[in-house]
Structure formats: structure tokens, C-alpha cells
Amino acid sequence: MRNGAVVPRALVLSHDEQYARLADSVPEALDAAIVAGDPCFDRMSVSEPRRREYRRALGADDDMTVVVVSSTWGPDSLLGRNPDLIAQLLAELPSDRHVVAAVLHPNAWFAHGPAQIRLWLGDCLRAGLRLVPPAEGWQQAVLAADVVVGDFGAVTGYAACAGRATLLASFPDDQIAERSAMGELGRTARRLDRVSAFLPQFDAARADAGQFSKVRELATSLPGSSAAALRKAFYELLALPEPPRAPLVPPYAAGALLPERMPVAAWWVAAQWRGDHEAEVTRWPADVDARDEQPPNTTDRHLVVEQAHPRRDLHGNAAIVMIEDLGEAGETFARRPTCGFVVTGKEVVHRDKGVVAEGLSDVDESVACASAIYAWLSAGRTWEALPGRAMLRIGSRQIEVTLSRPNLPPRPASEVRPPHPSRRPPA
The missing domain is CATH 3.40.50.2000 (Glycogen Phosphorylase B;)
Structure with a gap:
């Protein structure tokens, strides 16, 4: 209302309930009101x-x-x-x-x-x-x-x-x-x-x-x-005839739908073995902090970080580091004393055992494989008892992987591609 007159020629409402509320609050506007849905x-x-x-x-x-x-x-x-x-x-x-x-x-x-x-x-x-x-x-x-x-x-x-x-x-x-x-x-x-x-x-x-x-x-x-x-x-407001065809919806x-998004480059990971040949791998992003009494804080977990991740505070505690090229393995181990594994999109490399899995399809599969082995060893099980093949579950994916056995010694990373040692102190 302005100076006692209704301003809009048409006031569009979606429901009769709104029309009733308008009648209670501004009855003068009812002649302009149109219930036209949503x-x-x-x-x-x-x-x-x-x-x-x-x-x-x-x-x-x-x-x-x-x-x-x-x-x-x-x-x-x-x-x-x-x-x-x-x-x-x-x-x-x-x-x-x-x-x-x-x-x-x-x-x-x-x-x-x-x-x-x-x-x-x-x-x-x-x-x-x-x-x-x-x-x-x-x-x-x-x-x-x-x-x-x-x-x-x-x-x-x-x-x-x-x-x-x-x-x-x-x-x-x-x-x-x-x-x-x-x-x-x-x-x-x-x-x-x-x-x-x-x-x-x-x-x-x-x-x-x-x-x-x-x-x-x-x-x-x-x-x-x-x-x-x-x-x-x-x-009607334009005083024009309406087209005969039906309106489009x-x-x-x-x-x-083009959401902004970035790839996750740091995870908390928990791997739980179910028997000797199957493991469930669960990941939570490490860039955000969970509440104290909720997962992943309530589970046995380890940290996986990409080599180029910008948060340097995460690197010092990483058990597994994701690298671009296998040739970076030696330098990565030299700089990161807490790191037990490095992974690429195809290989899993252990600090002492060298390449323990290869021919994998992507980084997610490599991380799942390394995390499963990490959990196996963390539970006090030996390399000798590690199964030759295992089924890993990560989300809805089921991945069957081949793991190195004692009678088939894994190849050191240096035999695949020479590492580049660094004299710099650990990060």
C-alpha cells in the first residue's frame, strides 16, 4: 500500500492459505491477488x-x-x-x-x-x-x-x-x-x-x-x-490474446548443475580384516575435524596424505603417502620417517620390502591395498602370514588384489626405478 492505494496490479500467491492471510492483514489488496501455484x-x-x-x-x-x-x-x-x-x-x-x-x-x-x-x-x-x-x-x-x-x-x-x-x-x-x-x-x-x-x-x-x-x-x-x-x-495484464498451445514446463x-569441488588429498583410513582374505576399508577426509566422540576419532585409523597436499601439519603423521611417480619413493621415505608405505596409481611400496603390489587400477585401489596391509601388520600379524590374494571393499567397490608372499619376494623400489636420495632433514 502507498498513500492508501494498492501498488501492484497483480500479487501472485501460491496457495489459498496465503490468500486468507492476505485477507486478514491487507484486505484492500484482495482484488489484485492471484492464486497461481508454484x-x-x-x-x-x-x-x-x-x-x-x-x-x-x-x-x-x-x-x-x-x-x-x-x-x-x-x-x-x-x-x-x-x-x-x-x-x-x-x-x-x-x-x-x-x-x-x-x-x-x-x-x-x-x-x-x-x-x-x-x-x-x-x-x-x-x-x-x-x-x-x-x-x-x-x-x-x-x-x-x-x-x-x-x-x-x-x-x-x-x-x-x-x-x-x-x-x-x-x-x-x-x-x-x-x-x-x-x-x-x-x-x-x-x-x-x-x-x-x-x-x-x-x-x-x-x-x-x-x-x-x-x-x-x-x-x-x-x-x-x-x-x-x-x-x-x-x-491479461498485457491485454494480449494468450497463445493456443499449452505452456511449457x-x-x-x-x-x-556445476558444483565447485576439489579432489580429496588427505584421509583418515581404517581397515578391518574379516578373516584372512577379506578387508573393509573406510575413509574420512582429514582436512576437517570430527567431533571428539564420533568417528573417525573413535576407531583405529591411520593417515594417508598426498605428497603435494598444502597442509604441512598433516605430513608428519602420515603412514601412507601418495606420490606421482615410483621414482620418488626413496626420497619420500628418507624425508618422512613415519611413512611406512608410498602408493602410486599402480603400485604399493613398503619402506623395507619394496614393491609389494602392482598392476593396480587407480590411486583409490592402491590406498585400499596399502591400508589393508598396514592394518594387517599393525595387528601383530606377519608378512609371512599375509594372504596371496585378498578381497578389499571400499565404498561400493570390491577389489581383488594380489599381495606378495614370502616365497615370491617383492621387488625393491630401486629395481623398478632408482630413487633420488635427499640430504634434507625429514619434513
Whole structure:
């Protein structure tokens, strides 16, 4: 209202409930009000069949759990109240079975500046975070999600409407219209317990994700028909005849989901042997710190670091170092007295035994192999008892590897390619 007159010629509402609230608060505006549904809701609904494509864009396969963290802006937002939550999620969730993505409100991006956002989330990006840009892609990320951890922002509401398991990390009830879809979400969704383990809370939320039907009902009064209602209103305002063909409702393009991400270059790794021929390997990113009473702090683990990792404080405790070329093995051992193994994309080299596994397919496979041997020896077992072949499980991958046996002595690294000794002190 301005000077007693209604300013807009058309005031678009998504639900009859909003029309009723408008009638209570500004009845003079009812003649301009149009209940036209929610075009974003409708586009997300028709985009659901492309869910697998969106997951691929985030780097997740069918066996991984995608966790999307959504924060609106302001001091009561998820990041405003829980600035360490994204890092804690990344630190606690095994990285070979989980993908964590962040969706931040554009006001957060541009109030602080993109450079500041990337600085605050630098450790998280090095730990594998998928950071969704502010302009587009959040709808695809939500549809790719298995679990959404959010607040009172619209993205969290859309996640609940899409049937995703939704937990609230921040929700100021006194700021939310009680009869609205968000008000219903606040009454229905579980609150994230920042003290307890996250995985059991995710499982519980996934079990009752179907509870948000009332939220969905309050989101739009015209599900599937918003485009038609909006186009009709637009052409009436323009005093033009409406086209005869049906309006388009295109699904969101998978190619528009382009998250910022970096390869993980430091892990905490735990390898658990099940009998003598099978081992389970679990990795957590080491660039972020887990809570004291949660994994990986609660398990027997070792540190794996890439040779070029920028955090030098991690290098001194690394049991396994990832290198580019086998010729760097000798120098790496000379400089790093705590390092027992180095790995490339094809070989595993032990400090004393030389090359103990080769012909591997990638660095992940090499790390799994070295970690399994490390755990075997750390448990007091001998090289002589090490099985000739073993099945390693890392995430959804099953890898059968050949390990050196005492009657087939491993080749020293120097026989494969001469190392380059260094006289510099250990890092």
C-alpha cells in the first residue's frame, strides 16, 4: 500500500492459505491477488525422473548417500547458528559412501562475497564438498539428495515437498507464519541433534520422509498448473490474446548443475580384516575435524596424505603417502620417517620390502591395498602370514588384489626405478 492505494496490479500467491492471510492483514489488496501455484514446485515435480543424472553431476553413484546442506541468510540461518556443521558432516560421514553438497542463499553469497564464502569453506572444499553456485543448480541438488539438512529457507521446504528426508538444524518458530507450509514443516520435521551421531539421525529421518504430505499440500493450490495460471495472468495484464498451445514446463537440465569441488588429498583410513582374505576399508577426509566422540576419532585409523597436499601439519603423521611417480619413493621415505608405505596409481611400496603390489587400477585401489596391509601388520600379524590374494571393499567397490608372499619376494623400489636420495632433514 502507498498513500492508501494498492501498488501492484497483480500479487501472485501460491496457495489459498496465503490468500486468507492476505485477507486478514491487507484486505484492500484482495482484488489484485492471484492464486497461481508454484512454478518451481511444478518444474521439480516433472524433473524427478532425471534424479540419477543429477546425482551423477554431483559425483554420486546409486549406492552413495547424497546429503545436501541448505542455509538461508541471516543470523538465524543454518550457517549463522551452526558455522561448523558442514565441516562436521564431512568429517563424520565415510567419504566413499557419502557425497555432501551445500546450497547457500544468494544473499549469503553476495553479502559476504564469493571469495569470503570460498575462504570459509576452504577446508570443506578440500574435504570433498560440492558447493552449488548461487545462480542455478539448487533444484537439481535437492532432487539428487537422499537427506537434506536445512533451516527455514525455501530450499528446505522444497526438499520436504519433494519427499526428501529433511532435518532442521535451525528453525526460529516465532518468525514463521503458523498456518503456512513452512509452519507445518517446523511442526513435522525432526530437529538435528548436534551432539549425537549423524548417521542414525539420517536413518530415522529417511524412515519417516513420507510425513510431509501436509507440507506439500500447503505449498501450492494448483499443483501441475502454475504455468497455465501465470501465463493467463501475464497476457491479461498485457491485454494480449494468450497463445493456443499449452505452456511449457521443462525439467531442470542436469548440465546446469556445476558444483565447485576439489579432489580429496588427505584421509583418515581404517581397515578391518574379516578373516584372512577379506578387508573393509573406510575413509574420512582429514582436512576437517570430527567431533571428539564420533568417528573417525573413535576407531583405529591411520593417515594417508598426498605428497603435494598444502597442509604441512598433516605430513608428519602420515603412514601412507601418495606420490606421482615410483621414482620418488626413496626420497619420500628418507624425508618422512613415519611413512611406512608410498602408493602410486599402480603400485604399493613398503619402506623395507619394496614393491609389494602392482598392476593396480587407480590411486583409490592402491590406498585400499596399502591400508589393508598396514592394518594387517599393525595387528601383530606377519608378512609371512599375509594372504596371496585378498578381497578389499571400499565404498561400493570390491577389489581383488594380489599381495606378495614370502616365497615370491617383492621387488625393491630401486629395481623398478632408482630413487633420488635427499640430504634434507625429514619434513
